[in-house]
Amino acid sequence: MIVFTNKLEIQDHISKEKAKGITFGFVPTMGALHNGHLSLVERALKENDTCVVSVFVNPTQFDNVDDLEKYPRTLEQDITLLETVSKTILVYAPSVEDIYEGNTKAEHFSFDGLEFEMEGKFRKGHFDGVGTIVKRLFEIVTPDIAYFGEKDFQQLAIIKKLAQKYNIPVNVKGCKIYREDSGLAYSSRNSRLKPDYRKAAPFIFKTITAAKEKFGTKSAKEVTEWVEKQFAKNKFLELEYFIIAEVTTLKTVKRKSKSKTYRAFVAAYADDIRLIDNIALN
Numbered sequence: 001m002i003v004f005t006n007k008l009e010i011q012d013h014i015s016k017e018k019a020k021g022i023t024f025g026f027v028p029t030m031g032a033l034h035n036g037h038l039s040l041v042e043r044a045l046k047e048n049d050t051c052v053v054s055v056f057v058n059p060t061q062f063d064n065v066d067d068l069e070k071y072p073r074t075l076e077q078d079i080t081l082l083e084t085v086s087k088t089i090l091v092y093a094p095s096v097e098d099i100y101e102g103n104t105k106a107e108h109f110s111f112d113g114l115e116f117e118m119e120g121k122f123r124k125g126h127f128d129g130v131g132t133i134v135k136r137l138f139e140i141v142t143p144d145i146a147y148f149g150e151k152d153f154q155q156l157a158i159i160k161k162l163a164q165k166y167n168i169p170v171n172v173k174g175c176k177i178y179r180e181d182s183g184l185a186y187s188s189r190n191s192r193l194k195p196d197y198r199k200a201a202p203f204i205f206k207t208i209t210a211a212k213e214k215f216g217t218k219s220a221k222e223v224t225e226w227v228e229k230q231f232a233k234n235k236f237l238e239l240e241y242f243i244i245a246e247v248t249t250l251k252t253v254k255r256k257s258k259s260k261t262y263r264a265f266v267a268a269y270a271d272d273i274r275l276i277d278n279i280a281l282n
Contacts, residue, residue, distance in 0.1 A: 001083055003091040007099070007140045010092050014052070014142060023048045026143030026170075028134060031055040032072040033081050036178035036186030040147040041085050043175055052141050053082060055093040060106040061129030067274075072188060092141065099136060106132045111161045117250040118243055118265055119154050119276075130155055131162050138168050145171045149178065151185045153263065153278045154250060177277070179205065185277045197270035200236035207231070208264050208279045211242075215262070215281045220244040220253045223264075231268065240267040240274070244281065 004010035014024060025044025029037055037053075044051040055078055062068035075093055082089050096104055106128040109115070115127040138146065148156045156174045163172050178186045183205035193201060207230050214223045224242055231239035244253050247261045256262070262281040267274060 001079060001087050001089055001091060003079065003093055005093055005095065005098065007092075007094060010052075010090065011140055011142075013090070017050070018142070022050060023145075024141065024143045025051040026054070026137075026141050026146040027051060028054045028056075028137050028146065028148075029078075030057045030071065030188065031078050032074050032188035032191065033078040034186045034188060034190070036149055036151070038081065038085055039178045040149060040175050041082065041089065043173075044145070044147050045086055045089075048144060050088055050090065051086075052090045052092055052143065054137055054141070055091060056099065056133070056137075058099075058129060058133040059096060059104055060100075060132055061126050063123045063126055070192070072191060092137075099133070107135070109162070111158045111165075114154065114158050114161060114250055117154065117245065117252075118241065119267070122240060122267065127155075127158055130158065134159055135162060135166065135168070138163070138170055143170055145173055147173050147175055149176075150174050151177045151187070151277065153265070157247075157250060183209070185275075187275065189273050189275065192273050193270055197236050197273065200234065201270050201275060203234055203237060204266060204268055204275060204277050205279075208242075208266055208277060211264055212279055212281050215244070215264070220256060220262075227266075236270060238269040240269060242266045 025048035027040045027044055041051055041053060055075055057071050057073060059068055079091060108128055109131040120127055148159060150156060160172045163170055182202035184202045207227055211223050211227050227242040231237060243265045244262055245251060246253055247263050253262055263278055264281055265278045267276045
């Protein structure tokens, strides 16, 4: 497996391979890889000649310095895990300097309002940081197809908007949420959960699954109030938000319409670990 730490070197390699007609799938990550990431890599390899996986903890998308410092950095383990899928994967593990060249600042983006919903209300500047790093990675890797998990559904919508608005020639594909047997969505943060909170965390998926059932017969307001009551009874999980939104605008639904598609989104704290999940409702 080839590991690149310098953008000029990986650009040169990809350019030469593309001249031979090789197609590239791309899976951007912040490392601490798990089976959810591997499912994206496997799909990328299935649909392209080869795959690039970036491993970079991006400082400009963290609004919490402690969260940035605590974020797990496990590059050697990540490479070992990727080798179980294929030894032909290219890994790009740059330094902050290689990406930002001494100016570690986020650009400002307009995503037509998507950035102000849900996560945008609770994580100031987050999506400017996401847009900055993904745009730079797209420019460096120049992939044919990029793969993102639907666990970060709002991020996926924003990256699709980024490619569209900035005329970036990449096909952005969303991949279904990869879950543990308990239903808990795979996340790099799961490894930091203390035992009691780890045991409690599957409650999140169990509750939004029940909310999906209720959405068939009850209003969005009634479903939201029910979910909030369920979380209020759980001593290990603190609900930050539960929102039912229309999938194209991500705006909170006021009244259901049969012609629109909806999704439920949740963010909750298990001690100091923030977990997110979502589910299609119709």
